[in-house]
Amino acid sequence: MQRNVLEYIEETVTKVPDKLAFADDHEQLTFAQFYHGARAIGSGLAEKGIYKEAVLIYMDKSPGAIQAFFGVIYAGCYYVPLDEEMPARRIELIIENTHARVLICDEAMQEKVDKLNFSGEILLASALLEGPEDVRALAGIRSRSVDTDPIYVLFTSGSTGVPKGVVGHHRGVIDYVEQLSDTLGFNEDTVFGNQAPLYFDACMKEMYPTMKYGATTWLIPRQLFMFPIKLVEYMNEHKINTVCWVVSALTMISAFGTFEEVIPKYLHTVAFGSEVFPIKQFNLWKDTLPNAKFTNLYGPTEATGMSCYYRAERKFEVGESIPIGKPFHNTEILLIKEDGSPAADGEEGEICIRGTCLTHGYYNNPEKTAEVFVQNPLNPYYPELIYKTGDIGRKNSDGDLIFISRKDYQIKHMGHRIELGEIDANVALVEAVRTCCTIYVQGEEKIVLFYVGDIDKRSLTKELKAKLPRYMLPNTMIAMEQLPLTANGKMNRLAMEEIYYNQKKERRGR
Amino acid sequence: METKEIIREILEDMHSDVDYDTEEGLVTDKVLDSFDLVSLASELADEFGIQITAKEFVEENFNSLAALTAMVDRLMEE
Numbered sequence: 001m002q003r004n005v006l007e008y009i010e011e012t013v014t015k016v017p018d019k020l021a022f023a024d025d026h027e028q029l030t031f032a033q034f035y036h037g038a039r040a041i042g043s044g045l046a047e048k049g050i051y052k053e054a055v056l057i058y059m060d061k062s063p064g065a066i067q068a069f070f071g072v073i074y075a076g077c078y079y080v081p082l083d084e085e086m087p088a089r090r091i092e093l094i095i096e097n098t099h100a101r102v103l104i105c106d107e108a109m110q111e112k113v114d115k116l117n118f119s120g121e122i123l124l125a126s127a128l129l130e131g132p133e134d135v136r137a138l139a140g141i142r143s144r145s146v147d148t149d150p151i152y153v154l155f156t157s158g159s160t161g162v163p164k165g166v167v168g169h170h171r172g173v174i175d176y177v178e179q180l181s182d183t184l185g186f187n188e189d190t191v192f193g194n195q196a197p198l199y200f201d202a203c204m205k206e207m208y209p210t211m212k213y214g215a216t217t218w219l220i221p222r223q224l225f226m227f228p229i230k231l232v233e234y235m236n237e238h239k240i241n242t243v244c245w246v247v248s249a250l251t252m253i254s255a256f257g258t259f260e261e262v263i264p265k266y267l268h269t270v271a272f273g274s275e276v277f278p279i280k281q282f283n284l285w286k287d288t289l290p291n292a293k294f295t296n297l298y299g300p301t302e303a304t305g306m307s308c309y310y311r312a313e314r315k316f317e318v319g320e321s322i323p324i325g326k327p328f329h330n331t332e333i334l335l336i337k338e339d340g341s342p343a344a345d346g347e348e349g350e351i352c353i354r355g356t357c358l359t360h361g362y363y364n365n366p367e368k369t370a371e372v373f374v375q376n377p378l379n380p381y382y383p384e385l386i387y388k389t390g391d392i393g394r395k396n397s398d399g400d401l402i403f404i405s406r407k408d409y410q411i412k413h414m415g416h417r418i419e420l421g422e423i424d425a426n427v428a429l430v431e432a433v434r435t436c437c438t439i440y441v442q443g444e445e446k447i448v449l450f451y452v453g454d455i456d457k458r459s460l461t462k463e464l465k466a467k468l469p470r471y472m473l474p475n476t477m478i479a480m481e482q483l484p485l486t487a488n489g490k491m492n493r494l495a496m497e498e499i500y501y502n503q504k505k506e507r508r509g510r
Numbered sequence: 511m512e513t514k515e516i517i518r519e520i521l522e523d524m525h526s527d528v529d530y531d532t533e534e535g536l537v538t539d540k541v542l543d544s545f546d547l548v549s550l551a552s553e554l555a556d557e558f559g560i561q562i563t564a565k566e567f568v569e570e571n572f573n574s575l576a577a578l579t580a581m582v583d584r585l586m587e588e
Contacts, residue, residue, distance in 0.1 A: 462527045
């Protein structure tokens with residue numbers, strides 16, 4: 001039985017050492033290079049006595065960054081990816097939460113790292129790579145490892161303004177990789193085109209199966225997602241046949257008539273995440289690639305990656321939504337009503353997840369963990385945790401799960417999971433702001449901030465850019481004399497949405 | 511209102527901390543990201559009743575307020 005994710009690379013390197021594993025425009029690593037480099041990094045950390053602790057990785061998105069992740073796992077530690085898209089304040093909150101003693105960076109990020117408020121040791125990946133592989137030390141670390149040991153901490157939006165670090169482990173990732181690969185049909189001929197940033201669980205869909213099968217992953221330059229024709233040409237140049245992307249990356253290709261110019265001709269497997277796929281766009285994809293396999297995936301970071309899948313084998317009518325489908329093997333979905341009882345067929349309930357896929361919860365945050373990792377209400381007999389997603393769903397007549405809504409103010413915006421409360425908390429930190437409320441306008445995919453305070457939009461934007469990652473910045477800001485409240489004194493989000501639409505109409509009517 | 515001023519308003523709604531009279535690298539300098547670009551294109555299409563096709567998605571068309579205005583004017587004539 002496999003106990004450690006490193007066994008993927010260790011087996012593959014004996015079969016296809018010289019095959020391309022991870023590549024971008026600047027760097028291309030074969031499995032052998034990847035393997036030996038990761039072991040050198042692991043040995044370097046071990047030599048410093050870094051063991052069973054968080055190691056921060058602050059590098060450009062690159063094959064080398066993935067190699068550093070695996071170096072950290074070789075050292076018996078867990079990686080915590082940072083990214084230049086994260087503002088300094090967020091990074092400092094992560095440093096505070098993890099108590100990390102070591103940060104690995106590359107030359108490109110060195111200047112940014114020096115500006116951080118980080119008192120630990122800063123190591124250059126390139127220097128670690130030059131060190132020797134300490135076979136004995138690595139074997140010793142491995143012999144003491146168990147499959148519930150953590151391998152990463154990935155930070156996700158927290159409603160109080162402080163991001164929460166989800167702790168993933170070997171066993172959960174192995175379970176996920178096996179089920180996902182089976183479902184999507186990955187193999188040694190798979191050529192992935194990665195879109196997701198490395199600080200999200202989404203990138204595990206490419207990272208781990210690449211090592212399991214000896215497949216190849218191209219890390220597509222971020223900039224290309226602005227130029228649909230160039231993007232498709234890039235995919236054809238590298239014979240990319242499999243993508244697991246956010247919906248907005250797929251629709252940016254289909255929505256502007258790209259297919260009339262060029263078609264991703266090698267693409268046969270398309271998976272997309274837990275976001276609404278506009279049906280018109282989905283059908284365009286389906287028409288363009290009639291033989292490709294389209295799969296809708298659903299799952300929270302807290303359950304390692306994806307938990308459910310739905311094969312979208314037909315075209316859909318406008319107004320229909322693509323189901324979430326059924327859970328992977330070895331995962332069970334419970335639909336639990338507010339009173340703790342199971343929802344009957346067709347009834348709505350909160351989507352709760354049970355299985356090996358459950359992560360350990362939030363790092364250094366027992367309170368938040370206890371709120372959502374709870375005893376299975378259907379089992380009073382022995383300890384058994386389930387994860388409460390906060391998503392409301394129901395089963396349709398085919399037994400497929402359908403997403404209905406959120407219980408709280410968490411949104412999915414352009415593939416990112418965001419707590420509107422985190423935006424509010426950061427806006428409230430701006431001194432001149434007296435009160436604020438953020439809403440999400442569905443359909444237009446816009447984060448709209450309403451605020452009261454003596455500050456103009458320009459200065460407020462500047463302040464927010466230092467606090468929030470780019471994808472959390474409000475798309476529109478509306479300054480108010482006072483915020484609309486409901487009869488019982490709560491923020492009136494419906495009234496705010498109306499104000500937003502009226503303002504927009506006014507501009508149009510000019 | 512003039513085309514240019516309407517586009518300026520849309521841009522300021524997205525990033526109010528940019529000086530659109532001098533900024534000439536909206537795309538090159540990563541002021542706009544891919545998601546900004548998509549929503550900008552759909553707003554321009556809505557606002558001016560034009561179609562912005564994939565071919566128009568090149569840096570030169572999106573790098574400055576002046577370039578955007580020129581593109582919109584051209585597409586409105588077509």
